[in-house]
Amino acid sequence: MATSTIKKKTAAKAPKVEEVQSNGAQAQRLEVLKTYKLYIGGQFPRTESGRYYVATNRKGEQLANVCTSSRKDFRDAVIAARGAQKGWAAKAANNRGQILYRIAEMLEGRRSQFVDELMKQDSTKAQAETEVNLSIDKLIYYAGWCDKYQQLFSSVNPVASSHFNFSVPEPTGVIAAIAPQNNSLLGLVSVIAPAITGGNTIIVLASESKPLCAITFAEVINSSDVPGGVVNILTGKPSELATQFAAHMDVNAVVFCENDELIQKDIQEKASLNVKRVLLYNDVDWFSDKGESPYFILDTQEIKTTWHPIENIGSGGGKY
Numbered sequence: 001m002a003t004s005t006i007k008k009k010t011a012a013k014a015p016k017v018e019e020v021q022s023n024g025a026q027a028q029r030l031e032v033l034k035t036y037k038l039y040i041g042g043q044f045p046r047t048e049s050g051r052y053y054v055a056t057n058r059k060g061e062q063l064a065n066v067c068t069s070s071r072k073d074f075r076d077a078v079i080a081a082r083g084a085q086k087g088w089a090a091k092a093a094n095n096r097g098q099i100l101y102r103i104a105e106m107l108e109g110r111r112s113q114f115v116d117e118l119m120k121q122d123s124t125k126a127q128a129e130t131e132v133n134l135s136i137d138k139l140i141y142y143a144g145w146c147d148k149y150q151q152l153f154s155s156v157n158p159v160a161s162s163h164f165n166f167s168v169p170e171p172t173g174v175i176a177a178i179a180p181q182n183n184s185l186l187g188l189v190s191v192i193a194p195a196i197t198g199g200n201t202i203i204v205l206a207s208e209s210k211p212l213c214a215i216t217f218a219e220v221i222n223s224s225d226v227p228g229g230v231v232n233i234l235t236g237k238p239s240e241l242a243t244q245f246a247a248h249m250d251v252n253a254v255v256f257c258e259n260d261e262l263i264q265k266d267i268q269e270k271a272s273l274n275v276k277r278v279l280l281y282n283d284v285d286w287f288s289d290k291g292e293s294p295y296f297i298l299d300t301q302e303i304k305t306t307w308h309p310i311e312n313i314g315s316g317g318g319k320y
Contacts, residue, residue: 031062033062033063033065034064035052035065035066035067036065036066036212036214037215038067038069038073038215038233039215039232039233039234040232040234041076041077041083041228041229042222043228045076046067047067047068047236048072048073049068049070049072051067051068051070052066052068053068054066055210055212057121057122058122063120063212064211066211066236067235067236068236068237069205069235070236071244074203074234074241077234078176078248080228080232081201081203081229082173082174082201082250084201084227084228084230085171085174085199085200088196088199088201088227089170089171089199091199093150094146094147096146096196097143097146097147099224099225099226100139100140100142100143100146100196101139101140103224104136104139104143106223106224107135107136107139107220111132111136113216114132114135114185114216114217115128115129117184118132118184118213120212121184121210121212131183131184132185134186134286138292139193142193142194142197142292142297145197146197148294149169149294150168150169153169153294153298153303154166154169155167157305159307163307163308163310164309164310165305165306165307165308166305166306166308167304167305167306169302169303169304170301170302170304171199171200171301172198172200172277172302173200173201173253174200174201174251174252174253175195175200175251175253175255175300176203176204176246176255177192177195177202177204177205177245177254177255178204178205178242178245178256179191179204179205179206179257180286181207181208181210181257182207182210183207183286184207184211184212185217186286186291187207187257188204188207188213188214188233189217190284190286191204191257191281192204192231194296194300195255196231198301200252200253200300201230201232202231203232203233203234203251204231204232205234205238208235208236208237214233215233215235218233221233238258238263242263242266242267243267243270245267246268246271246278247273251276252276252277253276253277253278253279253300254267254276254277254279255281257282257284259282264280279299279300
């Protein structure tokens with residue numbers, strides 16, 4: 001009789017033990033962090049150095065594994081950008097505008113993902129939605145300028161000799177940029193959009209502390225008809241790569257968006273080696289109206305002036 005009672009009690013308790021084990025397994029599960037790769041030449045390679053860091057938020061939560069770009073990664077990106085620059089600059093202005101508009105469309109389609117990533121990186125939902133909206137609007141804004149900025153910045157110049165003299169903007173070439181470090185998406189878009197609007201190609205180092213949106217934005221670019229090499233996105237440390245950005249002899253302009261005076265001085269010194277242009281955007285509020293302007297396009301343009309000989313028919317006494 002006693003033996004039968006013990007068996008019944010054991011059978012009744014068995015399901016509860018399994019339930020506890022199941023719950024325990026769920027509680028102990030480790031999240032598999034996404035590894036964010038680089039974007040170079042239209043491909044998504046890992047850094048050749050094999051280094052990475054774990055991005056965290058203010059709560060100390062681990063968000064992702066992020067590649068730490070090396071000098072070799074940057075050199076590869078410059079080669080890709082140089083190879084793509086001639087073809088991109090030769091595209092019709094209207095075609096470049098269509099491609100920028102397509103980037104905006106694709107970003108709109110993945111809007112919720114970007115909002116979620118920004119919220120993981122300490123933004124409130126309202127701040128995240130505002131940043132994504134402004135980024136989309138900014139891409140559309142520059143798409144509209146693709147076939148208009150040359151009319152605005154070109155000129156016919158009066159000269160005293162028998163020449164037709166006119167000046168037109170042309171792309172500088174390959175631009176290396178260190179994006180704003182205090183925001184994840186809008187600063188990145190604000191640096192990339194005017195550069196490629198003007199026919200340049202770009203290598204941009206994304207925010208070190210808020211890198212999630214950078215490679216996700218690279219996925220948007222990759223599916224938006226942008227030729228490989230036009231936009232190249234690296235992640236890592238500005239302190240390691242700023243000197244390389246400024247010293248590389250096949251880079252035509254450097255953009256730096258931070259207030260670090262030591263890095264600014266180093267960039268200006270290294271850039272003088274091949275007389276590359278240095279653009280310091282350390283006091284620009286990218287969320288304000290001043291954060292978008294056709295003059296950001298002009299910053300990465302060279303002015304080409306042509307002298308064409310003509311016959312002065314009226315004042316020169318000539319006649320037909």
